[in-house]
Amino acid sequence: MASSDILLSVRDLRIAFHGVEAVRGVSFDVRPREVLALVGESGAGKSLTARALLGMAPRGATVNGEIRLDGSPDLAAARGRRISLVPQDALSALSPVHPVGDQLAAAVRSVHRVSRREARARAVAALDRVGIPDAARRARAHPHEYSGGMRQRAVIAMATLNEPDLVVADEPTTALDAERREQVLRVLSEQREAVGAALLLVTHDLDVVRDHADRVLVMYAGRTSELGPTHTVLGQPRAPYTAGLLASLPQDGPRRRRLPTLPGTPPAPGELPPGCAFAPRCPLATDHCRSEEPETRELDGRLVACHHPDRIPDDTATLFEEEQPA
Amino acid sequence: MTHLLDVRDLVVHYGTVTAVDGVSLTLEPGETLALDGPSGCGKSTTALAVLQLRRPDAGEVRFEGVELTSLTERELRPLRPRMQPVFQDPYGSLNPRHRIRDAVAEPLKVQGRWTEADGPTRVAELLDRVGLAPSYGARRPHELSGGQCQRAGIARALASDPRLLVLDEPVSALDPSVRAGVLNLLADLQDDLGLGYLFICHDRAVVRHFADRVVEMRDGRLVT
Numbered sequence: 269m270a271s272s273d274i275l276l277s278v279r280d281l282r283i284a285f286h287g288v289e290a291v292r293g294v295s296f297d298v299r300p301r302e303v304l305a306l307v308g309e310s311g312a313g314k315s316l317t318a319r320a321l322l323g324m325a326p327r328g329a330t331v332n333g334e335i336r337l338d339g340s341p342d343l344a345a346a347r348g349r350r351i352s353l354v355p356q357d358a359l360s361a362l363s364p365v366h367p368v369g370d371q372l373a374a375a376v377r378s379v380h381r382v383s384r385r386e387a388r389a390r391a392v393a394a395l396d397r398v399g400i401p402d403a404a405r406r407a408r409a410h411p412h413e414y415s416g417g418m419r420q421r422a423v424i425a426m427a428t429l430n431e432p433d434l435v436v437a438d439e440p441t442t443a444l445d446a447e448r449r450e451q452v453l454r455v456l457s458e459q460r461e462a463v464g465a466a467l468l469l470v471t472h473d474l475d476v477v478r479d480h481a482d483r484v485l486v487m488y489a490g491r492t493s494e495l496g497p498t499h500t501v502l503g504q505p506r507a508p509y510t511a512g513l514l515a516s517l518p519q520d521g522p523r524r525r526r527l528p529t530l531p532g533t534p535p536a537p538g539e540l541p542p543g544c545a546f547a548p549r550c551p552l553a554t555d556h557c558r559s560e561e562p563e564t565r566e567l568d569g570r571l572v573a574c575h576h577p578d579r580i581p582d583d584t585a586t587l588f589e590e591e592q593p594a
Numbered sequence: 595m596t597h598l599l600d601v602r603d604l605v606v607h608y609g610t611v612t613a614v615d616g617v618s619l620t621l622e623p624g625e626t627l628a629l630d631g632p633s634g635c636g637k638s639t640t641a642l643a644v645l646q647l648r649r650p651d652a653g654e655v656r657f658e659g660v661e662l663t664s665l666t667e668r669e670l671r672p673l674r675p676r677m678q679p680v681f682q683d684p685y686g687s688l689n690p691r692h693r694i695r696d697a698v699a700e701p702l703k704v705q706g707r708w709t710e711a712d713g714p715t716r717v718a719e720l721l722d723r724v725g726l727a728p729s730y731g732a733r734r735p736h737e738l739s740g741g742q743c744q745r746a747g748i749a750r751a752l753a754s755d756p757r758l759l760v761l762d763e764p765v766s767a768l769d770p771s772v773r774a775g776v777l778n779l780l781a782d783l784q785d786d787l788g789l790g791y792l793f794i795c796h797d798r799a800v801v802r803h804f805a806d807r808v809v810e811m812r813d814g815r816l817v818t
Contacts, residue, residue: 518799
């Protein structure tokens with residue numbers, strides 16, 4: 269029972285460049301059909317982690333740790349078939365010189381031994397499913413003839429047309445405006461559900477996480493800060509870093525010109541402070557935090573890496589209220 | 595009464611497409627007017643036309659009482675420093691080969707306000723004003739985070755002593771945690787300097803907290 273509950277397991281994943289670790293021992297599972305969000309600021313290592321699952325870590329990166337799909341460590345055959353990617357930048361993910369339909373058909377034929385005609389029909393059907401109007405004609409058009417939202421939907425069609433078990437979406441909506449963001453996320457979740465795939469959603473948008481993810485992994489400086497069900501982690505964060513991310517979102521309620529902020533910036537890999545990497549930015553940091561990096565432990569239904577999770581106030585935003593300028 | 599900015603019946607065509615179709619708006623010193631709407635609705639074209647970086651095909655743009663659309667480039671030149679843009683992509687709007695201090699110094703040099711004695715001090719003040727330590731002046735854009743880079747872009751805009759900032763999605767490319775800091779900086783600068791902000795943004799939650807007034811655009815027109 270235990271193993272069939274887990275589609276993908278990642279244990280102690282470490283990704284280093286020239287001996288400097290950018291991802292420093294991350295462990296998590298992805299369950300069948302669930303949506304797991306990977307959040308954190310730029311440089312937290314979330315995209316690197318996602319790319320490593322696809323065997324797409326950048327050149328020069330050393331990847332260590334264990335990645336298993338259905339218990340098997342051999343992912344080479346699964347990549348591109350059972351695991352697919354929805355990239356951030358659809359325009360550069362598509363070839364500019366080939367019609368969109370041809371590119372989808374090529375993806376079909378890379379996995380299935382079917383005729384060109386059949387591959388083409390599947391490509392058009394996939395474009396139709398993601399709401400590309402007049403898909404048969406649009407399939408003959410090139411990416412530059414598509415709008416930004418249509419291109420993103422076309423790459424979603426490409427990522428789901430071979431019915432993968434896991435779709436990795438790397439900031440799929442960052443470049444889009446609010447209206448298109450909703451549309452693309454709706455299409456992504458429809459297609460994901462239709463093929464029964466799980467989704468690993470890399471994003472820095474906590475509103476997207478709240479609306480779309482079953483569970484969330486908050487990363488900071490290449491490590492797990494907090495991991496658990498979305499409503500648990502975002503509803504009552506136990507890591508001050510999660511609380512800080514939440515506090516810096518514009519809130520409902522009365523208008524206020526100045527927002528609470530997370531002071532400072534994340535440390536660069538190789539320039540980590542001693543102890544907890546978040547300590548220099550943390551209003552709760554003690555000498556203990558500055559000397560010893562916390563291990564992840566279980567607390568209130570989630571994993572959290574913090575020495576003082578019990579000191580977080582119920583109204584977490586108050587932690588990061590700035591002192592009024594004199 | 596003279597407005598800081600008074601735009602009337604602005605029209606911009608791109609070929610046969612009417613990107614901006616009769617937009618009118620006003621902005622006062624110290625005020626933030628948000629321009630909201632979906633991609634392609636004409637927000638950014640409106641911004642370019644206000645700045646006279648894309649000359650409008652019809653309509654008037656009055657800036658501090660001076661009608662800009664009828665002016666020649668030469669006549670516009672002394673007015674341009676007073677209306678400055680800040681763009682969405684902080685890396686794309688700075689020359690990747692220039693150090694940050696040179697990028698901030700450039701407007702001073704172009705406008706003939708640079709002296710070897712005072713210039714470097716002025717640049718250091720500007721960097722400090724936007725919350726960048728002096729050491730960042732020696733760095734190039736790729737050595738800065740997105741938020742730091744956007745602060746450098748704001749410092750360069752401030753170098754011209756502007757009255758109006760046209761902010762085209764200035765925080766859309768930033769992490770939420772960084773976004774709040776840049777918005778707070780913009781709020782401080784407005785309070786201290788009385789700047790008028792034409793603030794293009796499609797994030798409703800940000801607009802609601804940051805803007806004094808909001809107008810929404812759709813298909814080149816203001817929605818009322």
